Amino acid sequence: MNDPAAASGGPAVPDLRERVALVRGRVDAAAASAGRDPGEITTIVVTKFHPFSLIEELAGLGVRDVGENRHQEAQAKSAALASLGLNWHFVGQVQGKKARQVRAYAAVIHSVDRSSLVDALASDESTVDCFVQVNLTDDPARGGVQPQELDALVERVQATNGLRLLGLMAVAPLGAEPRRAFARVRELGEQVGRAAPGANHLSMGMSQDYPEAIAEGATHLRIGTAITGNRPVLG
């Protein structure tokens, strides 16, 4: 196994333990000040670019949900670490031709953003949980469906075998006030919840803005560096 941390000395577990505890405490505090039950909030630790060993350490600290954004890396990690019994969340853009492979290991796909991908993810054999990703910018490279195309995409997911829609996923745009961006997602989520009962979850909030996301109803936080430390710079 090619494990870059082995060469670099690897992350120190005590630091990791402190950061996990710190984020858990802040999640609980943000939930309390929003009058929410922290038990309804899932914290996904985004481990992209980090070595396998970091995920083992996280599992040892009680982390159950991990996120990756590149298919090859996610596939390799989920296979090698299958015995940990983690829930693997796929948070990156999914290529149509890789869709079936992603759904084979992913417990949840957060980035359903176009009808051709919905079709590629269809299955009569099993069901995978998913979020529709909404793009809050005008830049199509950012990923996600434009809000005006959201209803049609939600309808398509609803009409497709093998996909269970949990709700909406979004990334707060750079330079925008995160709380306002998340309030917009909450509104769009209410619209989706009317068309698709049960699809009332919101995947939003990252290291820099998860308290604001919790204040606006996030149920799934995707937190990387605040827990893992800086990502190794890989090619």
Ligand SMILES: *Cc1c(COP(=O)(O)O)cnc(C)c1O
């Ligand atoms: C990397 C990533 C995250 C985590 O980002 P941090 O700023 O490190 O918390 C969350 N969501 C997506 C889609 C990502 O690609």
